[in-house]
Amino acid sequence: MIGWKRQLHGTTGGTANAVRLHEVTKRYGKGPQAVLALDRVSADIARGTFTAVMGPSGSGKSTFLHCAAGLDRPTSGSVRLGGTELARLNEAPLTRLRRSSMGFVFQAFNLVPSLTVEQNITLPLRLQGRRTDRAWFGEIVARVGLADRLRHVPSQLSGGQQQRVAIARALVNRPEVIFADEPTGSLDPDTANDILGLLRQAVTDLHQTxxxxxxxxxxxxHADRAVFLANGRIASGMTSPTVERVTAAIAGLRGAA
Known part of the structure; x- marks a missing residue:
């Protein structure tokens, strides 16, 4: 765990962190039946980077993301988004923070079926009572290739197009961080590669996290670094991950389980 944190700092040149988890523990339930999903996890995510969180089933990777995004509260420890400690916020300001400072991309797309593509993309702004920056809207729509689909509803789109809508929606409010949970899990390999390319482009060209x-x-x-969880703890990490190195690291975690 400590080694991964040092490696991460060493590759960012002192860049400020977008997200910091410190000694985060998450238990579900109480007593002997309690499940320890995260066990004293500490991690720093630098601004403007693309981090992949990996691990075997039940390793705690989804809980890691949910705690980092304020979708779930840790049992103990702290989570900071930039300079804001999430544990200090009650539900109303936490919801406002998620709307203004976070973007989300999920495997199931989570689009509103009755809204058009344009309305789905701008929904986070409308929920905040903010006006749409038409220049920024036009740029992200062009980048995700949806300029000719703005009046369509989700049922008129392919799965890949729906995920492009979700990415545009995540970008529209210029968030501090985009959290993606298995964003390509329901897509065919070619479409998945396109979606991953868009996320990579968001980091490289738009300086998102x-x-x-x-x-x-x-x-x-496609990420700058990967962090591997096992049994609720950070087991290892690597920069510039490749398919071969990641495959070997995952196999090692499974072999040690």
Whole structure:
């Protein structure tokens, strides 16, 4: 765990962190039946980086993302988004913070079926009572290739197009961090590669921060770094992950289980 943190700092040149988890523990339930999902996890995610969170089933990777994004509260420890300690916020300001400072991309797309593509993309802004920056909207729509689909509803789109809508929605409010949970899990390999390319582009060209949970070594290879969880703890990490190195690391975790 400490080694991964030092490696991460060493590759960012002192860049400020977008997300910091410190000694985060998460238990579900109480007594002998309690499940320890995260066990004193500490991690720093630098701004403007693409991090893949990986591990075997039950390793705690989804809980890691949910705690980092304020979707779930840790049992103990602290989570900071930039300079804000999430544990100090009650539900209303936490919801406002998620809307203004976070973007989300999920495997199931989570689009509103009755809204058009344009309305789905701008929904986070409308929920905040903010006006749409039309220049920024036009740029992200062009980048995700949806300029000719703005009046369509989700049922008129392919799965890949729906995920492009979700990425545009995540970008529209210029968030501090985009959290992606298995964003390519329901897509065919070619479409998945396109979606991963868009997330990579969001980091490289738009200077966003992306934290992605994935089980797929091909997906992880698009990231700047990968962190591996096992039994609720950070087991290891690597910079510049490749399919081969990630596959070997996952196999090692399974062999040690």
């Amino acid at each position: 992306v934290v992605m949970v994935t089980h797929d070594p091909v997906a992880a290879a």
